[in-house]
Amino acid sequence: MRVCCTIAxxxxxxxxxxxxxxxxxxxxxxxxxxxxxxxxxxxxxxxxAILPANVIKKAQSELYNWRGSGMSIMExxxxxxxxxxxxxxxxxxLRDLLKIPENYEVLFLQGGATTQFSAIPLNLCTSDDTADFxxxxxxxxxxxxxxQKYCKGKVVWTGKAEKYSSxxxxxxxxxxxxxxxxxICANETIHGVEYKDYPSTGNDTLLVADMxxxxxxxxxDVSKFGLIYAGAQKNIGPAGVTIVIVRKDLIGKAQPSTPIxxxxxxxxxxxxxxNTPPCFAIYMCxxxxxxxLSQGGLEAIExxxxxxxxxxxxxxxxxxxxxKCPVEKNVRSLMNVPFxxxxxxxxxQFIKEASAQGMVQLKGHRSVxxxxxSIYNAMPxxxxxxxxxxxxxxxxxxx
Amino acid sequence: MRVCCTIAxxxxxxxxxxxxxxxxxxxxxxxxxxxxxxxxxxxxxxxxAILPANVIKKAQSELYNWRGSGMSIMExxxxxxxxxxxxxxxxxxLRDLLKIPENYEVLFLQGGATTQFSAIPLNLCTSDDTADFxxxxxxxxxxxxxxQKYCKGKVVWTGKAEKYSSxxxxxxxxxxxxxxxxxICANETIHGVEYKDYPSTGNDTLLVADMxxxxxxxxxDVSKFGLIYAGAQKNIGPAGVTIVIVRKDLIGKAQPSTPIxxxxxxxxxxxxxxNTPPCFAIYMCxxxxxxxLSQGGLEAIExxxxxxxxxxxxxxxxxxxxxKCPVEKNVRSLMNVPFxxxxxxxxxQFIKEASAQGMVQLKGHRSVxxxxxSIYNAMPxxxxxxxxxxxxxxxxxxx
Numbered sequence: 001m002r003v004c005c006t007i008a009x010x011x012x013x014x015x016x017x018x019x020x021x022x023x024x025x026x027x028x029x030x031x032x033x034x035x036x037x038x039x040x041x042x043x044x045x046x047x048x049a050i051l052p053a054n055v056i057k058k059a060q061s062e063l064y065n066w067r068g069s070g071m072s073i074m075e076x077x078x079x080x081x082x083x084x085x086x087x088x089x090x091x092x093x094l095r096d097l098l099k100i101p102e103n104y105e106v107l108f109l110q111g112g113a114t115t116q117f118s119a120i121p122l123n124l125c126t127s128d129d130t131a132d133f134x135x136x137x138x139x140x141x142x143x144x145x146x147x148q149k150y151c152k153g154k155v156v157w158t159g160k161a162e163k164y165s166s167x168x169x170x171x172x173x174x175x176x177x178x179x180x181x182x183x184i185c186a187n188e189t190i191h192g193v194e195y196k197d198y199p200s201t202g203n204d205t206l207l208v209a210d211m212x213x214x215x216x217x218x219x220x221d222v223s224k225f226g227l228i229y230a231g232a233q234k235n236i237g238p239a240g241v242t243i244v245i246v247r248k249d250l251i252g253k254a255q256p257s258t259p260i261x262x263x264x265x266x267x268x269x270x271x272x273x274x275n276t277p278p279c280f281a282i283y284m285c286x287x288x289x290x291x292x293l294s295q296g297g298l299e300a301i302e303x304x305x306x307x308x309x310x311x312x313x314x315x316x317x318x319x320x321x322x323x324k325c326p327v328e329k330n331v332r333s334l335m336n337v338p339f340x341x342x343x344x345x346x347x348x349q350f351i352k353e354a355s356a357q358g359m360v361q362l363k364g365h366r367s368v369x370x371x372x373x374s375i376y377n378a379m380p381x382x383x384x385x386x387x388x389x390x391x392x393x394x395x396x397x398x399x
Numbered sequence: 400m401r402v403c404c405t406i407a408x409x410x411x412x413x414x415x416x417x418x419x420x421x422x423x424x425x426x427x428x429x430x431x432x433x434x435x436x437x438x439x440x441x442x443x444x445x446x447x448a449i450l451p452a453n454v455i456k457k458a459q460s461e462l463y464n465w466r467g468s469g470m471s472i473m474e475x476x477x478x479x480x481x482x483x484x485x486x487x488x489x490x491x492x493l494r495d496l497l498k499i500p501e502n503y504e505v506l507f508l509q510g511g512a513t514t515q516f517s518a519i520p521l522n523l524c525t526s527d528d529t530a531d532f533x534x535x536x537x538x539x540x541x542x543x544x545x546x547q548k549y550c551k552g553k554v555v556w557t558g559k560a561e562k563y564s565s566x567x568x569x570x571x572x573x574x575x576x577x578x579x580x581x582x583i584c585a586n587e588t589i590h591g592v593e594y595k596d597y598p599s600t601g602n603d604t605l606l607v608a609d610m611x612x613x614x615x616x617x618x619x620d621v622s623k624f625g626l627i628y629a630g631a632q633k634n635i636g637p638a639g640v641t642i643v644i645v646r647k648d649l650i651g652k653a654q655p656s657t658p659i660x661x662x663x664x665x666x667x668x669x670x671x672x673x674n675t676p677p678c679f680a681i682y683m684c685x686x687x688x689x690x691x692l693s694q695g696g697l698e699a700i701e702x703x704x705x706x707x708x709x710x711x712x713x714x715x716x717x718x719x720x721x722x723k724c725p726v727e728k729n730v731r732s733l734m735n736v737p738f739x740x741x742x743x744x745x746x747x748q749f750i751k752e753a754s755a756q757g758m759v760q761l762k763g764h765r766s767v768x769x770x771x772x773s774i775y776n777a778m779p780x781x782x783x784x785x786x787x788x789x790x791x792x793x794x795x796x797x798x
Binding site: 039040041043045046047048049050051053056059060063064065069070071072075076077078079080105110111112113114115117118119122146149150204231233237238239240241256257259260261262274275276278279280281282346357360361366 | 438439440442444445446447448449450454455458459462463464468469470471473474475476477478479509510511512513514516517518521548549556597632636637638639640655656658659660661673674675676677678679680683757759760765
């Protein structure tokens with residue numbers, strides 16, 4: 001912390017303020033956490049992933065008897081006033097966080113982003129319509145492949161040849177005139193590439209984004225999108241609930257063969273209660289939304305995320321090639337930080353030693369290998385600092 | 400309890416044993432529950448519904464730090480050894496409980512029974528195949544309507560004209576020769592009618608059953624069925640996970656337009672881990688399965704359920720028409736007991752007074768009105784006894 005503050009004195013006032021204030025806050029937060037929440041590991045999992053410790057404590061405290069109801073939140077009718085208050089507050093808080101315009105519906109669904117890979121073309125396209133896909137990683141690729149069942153899917157750019165390490169400029173896109181939508185994956189969890197600006201589309205083409213792994217990590221101008229979707233289990237809750245934010249005028253045009261549970265109209269008309277929703281997962285998301293608001297909303301969250309990511313990327317870049325991040329600097333993810341070392345053996349040793357120090361789930365995705373540190377909203381700065389300290393110590397022992 | 404034991408002495412030895420042993424056990428259970436688990440209401444909800452108090456206590460105790468892992472069960476990779484041990488144990492225990500043959504797959508899916516209304520015809524039929532439906536209530540009707548999108552659905556019997564109060568004999572069924580499957584709803588949650596014996600089908604026709612609201616309430620000969628499915632939130636866990644038990648040779652023939660998340664082949668090949676499953680809900684089901692085994696398995700559970708249901712139906716039938724159950728006696732549900740009174744006003748008063756005594760969620764489904772007491776596995780006998788006492792006292796005040 002001393003080093004950090006010394007440097008801060010030499011940088012411009014605004015940045016200095018940020019650098020000086022943040023460590024104090026984080027230091028305090030870390031101390032509080034260690035006192036109150038000891039026995040926890042530092043969890044770098046890509047998802048299901050770390051949740052705020054205070055949120056889990058809260059859920060634990062009321063799991064047996066929810067707010068004097070004499071029941072667990074898991075045991076209540078989804079149509080009763082208790083659960084209705086939970087889902088309505090969760091939606092209100094999410095609307096507040098993302099400043100979701102009135103002409104957008106918020107749906108709490110099941111089945112993960114993968115279910116939306118089918119539902120989106122089924123709801124937005126006829127079988128003759130074209131949907132464009134920018135493929136910046138595995139998830140965008142899966143979304144494209146599934147859409148081909150229900151419309152004319154077209155890849156307008158792919159980063160596959162460069163192992164998904166970049167995001168195209170607008171000029172590189174060969175978009176289809178009249179395409180119904182352009183699909184992007186806002187943050188590729190496996191490859192660690194994240195959009196900083198979103199592509200423009202023609203007037204008749206909607207922008208659709210899978211935001212599963214950076215949802216609520218920063219402000220987003222929802223009005224630029226026709227539809228945003230996100231599995232909860234990265235940044236806002238446990239696995240089992242998927243959020244869909246969709247412009248209201250797009251609802252009600254599903255293909256006739258659409259399964260009833262994939263028809264947005266059904267869910268919109270029934271306020272996500274057509275059948276029994278995943279009540280506990282929605283409740284957990286609501287607790288997380290409340291926590292994000294209490295931290296100052298998404299502007300404040302983004303500042304913390306930028307600081308955490310800078311710490312880690314700076315350590316990689318300062319390692320003189322000992323650690324390498326394959327992603328182009330301008331599109332590096334704030335959430336998922338992949339890096340490699342000289343050999344798989346060395347990476348395995350790094351992960352083993354990290355684990356011995358309580359830093360877990362650092363292994364890269366089985367499809368790409370290497371190391372991946374996922375540093376979602378709930379990862380405290382102190383967790384990243386410990387990882388950076390391990391990186392420096394490990395490097396010192398191996399050169 | 401005294402009355403109960405006195406009566407027991409006058410009935411045949413086997414029944415006497417049952418009647419004498421059960422109250423002792425239940426009395427002890429009730430005492431333990433009141434000591435250990437005070438502050439809980441008696442929860443007659445139809446689903447999401449009551450869960451075993453000891454299971455919720457267990458989940459609460461390890462919610463923050465699952466078995467020394469330093470993480471919540473909600474924060475773990477679904478591919479890590481910790482969660483794999485959870486889902487594998489849950490499956491093994493369910494196989495043990497239901498004696499599921501080796502040639503059946505067990506899948507943990509999302510989206511509720513309603514998702515299966517689409518998935519079943521998509522997986523089992525071509526669009527030219529016929530599927531027969533016996534409609535004994537609202538859920539069977541919904542299953543039929545959805546199936547018509549994907550095959551030739553045909554109603555071979557419906558109880559609609561009698562407001563779904565019975566189940567047909569084999570001779571009443573006008574089944575289709577060569578139908579791909581015959582669909583039944585084993586227990587209609589809203590109407591309270593339950594199959595005691597299952598219909599026979601021709602050699603080429605599979606029997607398919609929605610067992611959402613009586614799953615694991617009694618033994619079932621799985622080998623009689625092509626497919627059994629059940630949303631968890633009635634009898635075995637929280638909302639958000641659906642169990643599908645399907646004969647292995649039926650997997651792999653999905654229609655080309657089947658959404659990837661509805662293709663049983665995908666889930667079978669990936670052991671329910673194609674994408675992130677609803678980990679917490681699966682964990683909870685696993686705890687419930689373990690609890691059922693520790694109680695002696697489904698034979699023991701069925702005995703308790705029969706006793707609880709008899710208590711309640713006997714009270715209704717002994718009321719000289721003050722309380723009326725619309726369901727034919729031979730198919731009354733062990734799980735959902737609907738009854739009516741002379742006027743809706745009187746029913747409302749009954750529910751209000753019950754609530755004041757800690758008995759909640761007794762209101763009938765909005766589509767049928769009246770009163771409904773759901774007495775799933777986790778409802779202690781003492782809860783039913785209190786309801787019966789309220790019924791008698793209420794009647795005494797109103798005649």
